Amino acid sequence: MATTTFEPRIVAFFCNWCTYTASDLAGTSRLAYEPNAPVVRVMCSGRVDPQFVLKAFEQGADGVLVGGCHPGDCHYQEGNYKALRRFRLLKRVLTQFGVDDERVRLEWISASEGDRVQHVVNEMTNQLRRLGPWQQARS
């Protein structure tokens, strides 16, 4: 009997101005990377409501990746700082819920860093392959 290998499903929220553009660059540069992280484009990493992250897990995601502009580079001045504070606080809450550290990740990736998108998605996918699926409690 053939064994099915686990393929993690990662939801990637990328900001329009930096990380989404970087993933576009990775594509036009023909950089191959794991197909496990379909991208949801948001206007700013500050738009990523912590509810989106939890909803992703509730709907069957194994990990969530948020990508935004480097500090000081936010198109809206402050959005990525808000994202960082929310992310740090959410991480603490998720630890209390028993969500493994590797499952939620925030990365600053500028528009010119297509190779960074390739590296981060590959790395996270491999980490989650080893970690296994997220088991969502049912009510």
Add this chain to the structure above:
Amino acid sequence: MADKPKVAFYWCASCGGCEEAVVDLNETILTVVGAVDIVLWPVAMDFKKHDIEAMPDQSIAVAFINGAVRMSEQEEWVHLLRRKAQMVVAFGSCAHLGGIPGLANLNTGAEVFDTCYRDVQSVENTAGTRPQLKFVIDDHTLALPEFFDSVKSLDQVIDVDYYLPGCAPPADLIWGAIQAILAGALPPKGAVLSPNKAACDVCPRKDSKPDKIEISEIKRVATHIADPETCFLAQGFVCMGPATRSGCGSRCVEGNMPCRGCFGPMDEVYDQGAKFLSAFASVLAPKDEAGIERLLDQIPDPAGTFYRFSLPTSLLHRRKSGVPV
């Protein structure tokens, strides 16, 4: 007398505060008693389970059920009441959202037992005795209800028609709901019977809120005395007002206590804790990782604080089983 609508009150995992809230109707309760026929109210009247079982299905007009569902006995009772009642109202935070008992979802049932029957300093239990589902002594079999791993809100167990929020629901909301039921003037099924506006919107301290809040130090009621006039968030206290439904009459704020979120979220929000977390993190002052971490260290139990009343109905429902605390 037979024409009066039959009403049942029942309690599950709760503290008794919701029963107190009914009594807080004061003289109005005489009007309620005059208008309805109470067929079950364990805290105040002597009716047994078999009395309810003997009633025809759908013969109770309304069942008000408070408390979370924590044990198999409560699960049996709420299924029974659902069968006998035409309408079920989840009464109070625990039935509505899981409430304070729902915080136990950060632990397993076994861990709760370990604490209660082994680790608490006042417990002397060298034999390691634990509650058993069945116990035989002198040919008699004693049985206890099962203690579940997870606490559930009422609507995670049975179909619920309406929600009366609050820990406990205030008298004016209860009376308003009873009047609406008697008059048949209820909103669509599934509604929370309280205004769909944030508590901040009607807060008596609303005018003291600055245009931009920036928190550099997080204060706790245990260690700081709050100014009695100023917006709690502006002072650096964790106040759940931005992510909490109004209708409570700002009772806590009037008592110089920040909002703790017992009314649950507005209709558009599907995870109260995450929504508050989002609002709160956005008004913190630091922009660098070290500064953020230093500030966040001042919140010792973020999940327990932001999900104080709503953990079982959060998107993740509970701590993942098998992960050590």
